[in-house]
Amino acid sequence: MIVTEWLILAVIQGVTEFLPISSSAHLIIPSEVLGWQDQGVVFDVAVHFGTLLAIIFYFSNDLKQLSQGCIIAMRDKSINSEARLVLAIIMATIPVALVGVLAHSLIEAYLRSAWVIAATTIGFGVLLWCSDAYAQSYVKQGKESPKLGWRVACWVGLAQVFALIPGTSRSGVTMTAGLFLGLSRDCAARFSFLLAIPVIILASLLQCYKLVTSAVSIDLAMLGIATFVAFISALLCIHLFLKWIQKIGFMPFVLYRFLLGFILIALLLTHG
Known part of the structure; x- marks a missing residue:
């Protein structure tokens, strides 16, 4: 893989990891449609580590408060709001961790294709559209948002399993x-962003296992650059997304998913 492709893919990973548009789709498309060499497991480890650093850095104060709250909860043998949120994150992570381990090879063999990406990009774009419209009607009716308890964690966790299918978007399906x-x-x-921390850690551990059991060569300088590029682009993406989401809503991402999906279908039909 040439340097330019590494840098472009690192930016794509950083920008799309936390947007509801699927990072896996954008990383597969260049190899499927443009004929770029597959980035490989070494690159995946580097850019995922960069995005992990970005979200830990951005939510460092939140993570500190959650840690302190859990320590207090264990000391007092009680459940406070911070401990409740941590338990919700753990509960929502369990389904995707189990299915990811058990079905990883099947997903890699049968679902990492441009046709699957096109279908899930459009299909889950429709669901994101419907969910945002429902949420806004919920607000207009003056209903109070539910707390992040067991029910929310359970359903979001089950929905997150679909993120294993390329083109779905982990952030997209959990936000939906x-x-x-x-x-x-x-x-x-x-x-969704807090849920990304354990999921990215688990995915990175799986990729690291694949890396140590393979005999691929490692360009440490390029990996460092890719990690840094993914970190900076992800950090900017998280900041801007949280700053603008209440104003712009999810419709721009829905339209982007539709556009991307139909363009991909047209390219696939054109190139046979």
């Missing part, structure tokens, strides 16, 4: 589930 459950745009986005 959150909106359908009555969460506000900001709350659904923040919960």
